[in-house]
Amino acid sequence: MTVDELQKETPQPAKLGLVGWLRWFWRTLTSMKTALVLLFLFALASIPGSLVPQRSVEPDKVALIYQNDPALAEWYDRFYLFDVFTAPWFAAIYLLLFVSLIGCVLPRTSTYLKELRRKPPTAPKNLSRLPYHARAEGELDVEEAARRLRRLRFRVATGPGWVSAEKGYLRETGNLLFHVALLGLLVAVGMGSLFGYRGNVLVVEGDGFANTVAAYDRYMPGSRVSAESLEPFSFTLKDFQASYQLGGDKRGQELDYTAKLSVNDSPESPARDYDLKVNEPLEIDGTQTYLIGHGYAPVFRVTDGKGQIAFDGPVPCLIESKPTLTSGCVVKVPDAQPEQLGFLLQFLPTSVRLTDGSHVSAFPGQLNPQAKIVGAFSGDLGVRSGKPQSVYQLAPDDVMKKLKPLAMGSKAPPPLAVGQSFDLPDKLGKIEFTGVKEWMTLQIAHDPGRMPALLASALATVALVMSLMIRRRRVFVRIKDGAVDVGGLTRTEGSGTGFGEEFADIVKALSAGEKDVR
Structure with a gap:
């Protein structure tokens, strides 16, 4: 018998075909082993959201990464590491886990019901x-x-x-309830994504906020949320108070900080006072306002070359050193005449002079606030070009190259204390440091899936105890x-x-x- 004849007589394995491959894929996806792997991947995929600052929570830290290391920030952004929980790869794991759990629970429930009827x-x-x-x-x-x-x-x-x-039999009941609770948790997260919204806003002392889309610095609505869905509350930041450890090894560590608000629950309701703290959010009709950060907003007044006040107000500064709250500030003066002006400054809450003549901040509290001029520029800042610009950056790189640095003399000007000013060269005007305010960053979130997620988590805990103990x-x-x-x-x-x-x-x-x- 030849080899060809032998191969013809030998039974060949049947090909799966399209239906067979689909059946194999479904069985693999809905197996308990696959569900456990996806659950592990779901937890693993959440880790970058804790390690890398998220735009929805800490936009100031994201901006600082872009400022200090633009190349690294671009790679982070390319892989959605600044927006982990809205990333396509995170959504893919979420949906596969959801389908896998449904495929696990339904047949096991059917088998369990038959088992209950069996003697x-x-x-x-x-x-x-x-x-x-x-x-x-x-x-x-x-x-x-x-x-x-x-x-x-x-x-x-x-x-x-x-x-x-x-x-x-309650052991298997607990097992099934645990999987149902996981499904409920995923559904609750989906509800929050569809019918909830989140936003970030920075508010300076003396300023207010109204819960409208235009008032947010960053606004992320669910696909089923409209502008009319927002609760019509508002508040004003009357005062911001922070306390720090004064001595010992933990000198300068934050002890507490409080934002004193005047809140209107609706346009018709009277104002009420509320102390907003980190672990005590303001809640109005299911919307929570969380205090997530704070910093300094020194107040500057810029007089242009024609003697007109071209800028006068607080400037929120980006924190450069958390232990001392040394902050970098950018002042843009597009209305200055005859030329637009721009300043790079460094705010020192407690300025001390070192032996080499330089100044640094030694404490995060306002014990000796000073503002150090790092650079001054004249020329077109590009703010009227129609392209969006960061408030923490003087100008984009291509525009920055065209700006003219102003000569400060042979020595850098000393830091300005409150009430002091610095005259610009070429009679272009002066900049004056007039006071210090503080800013706070808030996350405002409306999540209808918050309570269902809590109930699902409690059910999962009880069910897990049942499946382990019974x-x-x-x-x-x-x-x-x-x-x-x-x-x-x-x-x-x-x-x-x-x-x-x-x-x-x-x-x-x-x-x-x-x-x-x-």
């Missing part, structure tokens, strides 16, 4: 082969044995000379010639620990007299 199996003929075996004392018939086991909350089936009992076990009784043999086993792998004591109590209950049982 315990017939007792084995030789109970001595079971892991637990003993002989009960006294006389006992089938009906009495069944009654006593029912009093111990066993499901019972009887036959000629035997009793079969089983309990522990054991599925069976007890059999055979009565022959007045002898009562009892056997038992656990149906859950690795759960035999502790059943020996329970089995001994069961044998004791079967051996007890009528008065003892009652």
Whole structure:
């Protein structure tokens, strides 16, 4: 027989085809192993959201990364690391896990319901082969044995000379409820994404905020949210108070900070005072306002070359050093005449002079506030070009190259204390440091899935405890010639620990007299 003839006679494996491959993919996706892998990936994918600043929570830190390392920031942005929880790859894991859990829960629920209707199996003929075996004392018939086991909350089936009992079905109930709770948690997250919204805003002392789309620095609505969905509340930041550790190894560490607000729950409601803290959000009609950060906004006044006040107001500064709150400030003066002016400054909350003549901040509180001029420029800042610009950057790189640096003399000007000013060269005007305010950053969130997520998490915890603590076990009784043999086993792998004591109590209950049982 030739090789070709042999190959023709040898049975060839059937090809799966499109339907077969789809069936294989579905079975693989809905297997418990795949669900566990996806759950692990879901948790793993959430880690970058804790390690990398998120635009929705810490936009100032994201801006600082762009300022200090633009190349790294571009790579982060390319892989959605600044927006982890809205990234396509995170959504893919989320949806696959959702489908996998549904595929796991539905068939297991059907199997479990059939198991609940099934009676315990017939007792084995030789109970001595079971892991637990003993002989009960006294006389006992089938009906009495069944009654006593029912009093111990066993499901019972009887036959000629035997009793079969089983309990522990709540273990599988807990297992299924755990998976249902995970589905509920995913649904709650989806509800928040569809019908909720989040936004970030920076508010300086003395300024206010109204809950409208235009008032947000960054606004992220769900796909089912419109501008009319926002609750019409407003507030004004009257004062911001921060306290710091004054001495010891933790000198300068934040102890507490509070934003004192004047809140209007609606346009018609009267104002009320509220102290906003980190762990005490302001809640109005299901919308939570969280205090997530703070910093300084020194106040500058810029007079141009024609003697006109071209700028006068606070400038929110980007924190450069968290321990001392040394901050970088940018002042843009596009209305200055005859040329536009721009300043790069460094704010020092507690300025101290070093031996080399330089100045640094030694403490985050306002003990000796000073503003150091890092650079001054004239020329077109590009703010009227129509292209958006960052408030923390003087100008884009291409525009920055065209600006003219102003000569400060042979030595850098000393830092300005409150009330001091610096005259610009070429009679272009002057800049004056007039005071210090503070700013706070807020996250305002409306999440209708927040309470369902809490309930689902609580249910998952209870269900997990049930599935870990409850054991599925069976007890059999055979009565022959007045002898009562009892056997038992656990149906859950690795759960035999502790059943020996329970089995001994069961044998004791079967051996007890009528008065003892009652």
